[in-house]
Amino acid sequence: MGRQGRQGRWGRQGRRKDKLLLPLIPLVPLVPLVPLVPLSPCPLVPLVPLVPLSPLSPLSPLSPLSIPHKEGIIKRKISFGIVRYSYKGENVPLRSKMKLAARVSQVSPSLTLAIAAKAKAMKAEGIDVCSFSAGEPDFDTPAHIKAAAVKALDENKTKYGAASGEPKLREAIAHKLKTDNHLDYKAENVIVTNGGKHSLYNLIVALIDPGDEVIIPAPYWLSYPEMVILAGGVPVIVPTDASTGYKITPEKLREAITEKTKLFVLNSPSNPTGMVYTPEEIRAIAEIIVEKDILVVSDEIYEKILYDGAEHLCIGSLGKEIFARTIISNGFAKAYSMTGWRIGYLAGPTEIIKATITIQSHSTSNVCTFAQYGAIAALESSQDCVEEMRQAFAKRRQVMFDRLNAIPGLTCEKPDGAFYMFPDISKIGIKSLEFCDALLEKEQVAVIPGVAFGADDNIRLSYATDMATIEKGMDRLDKFVRSALASSASRSPI
Numbered sequence: 001m002g003r004q005g006r007q008g009r010w011g012r013q014g015r016r017k018d019k020l021l022l023p024l025i026p027l028v029p030l031v032p033l034v035p036l037v038p039l040s041p042c043p044l045v046p047l048v049p050l051v052p053l054s055p056l057s058p059l060s061p062l063s064p065l066s067i068p069h070k071e072g073i074i075k076r077k078i079s080f081g082i083v084r085y086s087y088k089g090e091n092v093p094l095r096s097k098m099k100l101a102a103r104v105s106q107v108s109p110s111l112t113l114a115i116a117a118k119a120k121a122m123k124a125e126g127i128d129v130c131s132f133s134a135g136e137p138d139f140d141t142p143a144h145i146k147a148a149a150v151k152a153l154d155e156n157k158t159k160y161g162a163a164s165g166e167p168k169l170r171e172a173i174a175h176k177l178k179t180d181n182h183l184d185y186k187a188e189n190v191i192v193t194n195g196g197k198h199s200l201y202n203l204i205v206a207l208i209d210p211g212d213e214v215i216i217p218a219p220y221w222l223s224y225p226e227m228v229i230l231a232g233g234v235p236v237i238v239p240t241d242a243s244t245g246y247k248i249t250p251e252k253l254r255e256a257i258t259e260k261t262k263l264f265v266l267n268s269p270s271n272p273t274g275m276v277y278t279p280e281e282i283r284a285i286a287e288i289i290v291e292k293d294i295l296v297v298s299d300e301i302y303e304k305i306l307y308d309g310a311e312h313l314c315i316g317s318l319g320k321e322i323f324a325r326t327i328i329s330n331g332f333a334k335a336y337s338m339t340g341w342r343i344g345y346l347a348g349p350t351e352i353i354k355a356t357i358t359i360q361s362h363s364t365s366n367v368c369t370f371a372q373y374g375a376i377a378a379l380e381s382s383q384d385c386v387e388e389m390r391q392a393f394a395k396r397r398q399v400m401f402d403r404l405n406a407i408p409g410l411t412c413e414k415p416d417g418a419f420y421m422f423p424d425i426s427k428i429g430i431k432s433l434e435f436c437d438a439l440l441e442k443e444q445v446a447v448i449p450g451v452a453f454g455a456d457d458n459i460r461l462s463y464a465t466d467m468a469t470i471e472k473g474m475d476r477l478d479k480f481v482r483s484a485l486a487s488s489a490s491r492s493p494i
Ligand SMILES: Cc1ncc(COP(=O)(O)O)c(C=O)c1O
Pocket: 135, 194, 195, 196, 197, 198, 221, 267, 270, 271, 299, 301, 331, 332, 333, 339, 343, 344
């Protein structure tokens, strides 16, 4: 809003003009003309019950009503048919109104998106960048999925839809969860969202109250803690290392749980490490979740990208008790190369899903209607396209893994899933941000510093890119690391 607009509404001294005008308006004669306050037909006016108005009624224009809402933070005032939400401290001067909400300073912009954008911009300038930064398949969306969305567009499926998602897509997702993951959900247990990220955000907003603790094993996907902070919750980060395959152990999970713990975030296969929890590990975690009576959100967005016989076991499928405490978050971005389509979903207990639908109905409404028909085709057609992409990733994974481990000073665990490598750079003598900055500057190779994922001794490389880029990028990384090791050796005392 421009300065003029603000001044117009708030006045030069930062005081509301309408407040100053109030005493000039003749109040009483208006009352008999407005016998009823109707159920709100206007979207700006929240619903008020049908109540006869009298000068003594709390809804009367003579009696502005303050309804305590959300522990007294928000008040609703009603006067002359106008309903207005107001906040404590509404008469503070304009300058402090411009101050951003405290929550903004508590979160940082996504480093992965920032580095991927920087690499793209360098490429656009004609610089020969090898980018391993983006977390997205380099394949086109399969033709039959695009065709289904185009058909829906031609059929004018272009209107608002249900906030919960197209009924046919919700059913297709429930069916997928039953056949692939052995989860007994109905369509009403599913909400279609604007991507997996949005699924998780909706869930956190629906579940987490200020002070609630959410356990997140590190290395973690960088948005988890930020979402918890935005909701006023407390992320409880449990560090892991290569000795446990960057996976949380049952003992560590048990130690981290307190009275305030509400949710545990499980991500297998993992971004950034590519690690996959074995069925035994999933069973051990499930037992603790049930015993301690907390919830688990299982982020399964990479479930289809597995190697060397690794198995994805869905934690919610292990019995009634754990099923009742599980929320599944998934999406179409990674398995079907549909990152820009922005379609994800949550499945879980009815009450939780209903709450996320309410939240979504007031924030984004429905997911793009015709795009959802592409998602239906993705689920209902042959899954060969998923397997073709997986096989291509498998070949690149082997090449990148061998090349990384041949670089002196780097060590890398072999990931069983997703499309990331997470080598340890601790022997190089610099931390991850400095490493990535210098690598981009000197060798034009874009990778993500592990510090973004809560692991400053690592870097993340995505191998969702072509083989020629992998070979060239590994040559450059090799050169960079050798030179960094040589200069750190010359600096260290003999
Ligand atoms: C672990 C994890 N969860 C969720 C998402 C969100 O995916 P989407 O593109 O569907 O929002 C990502 C994307 O990178 C991810 O890596």
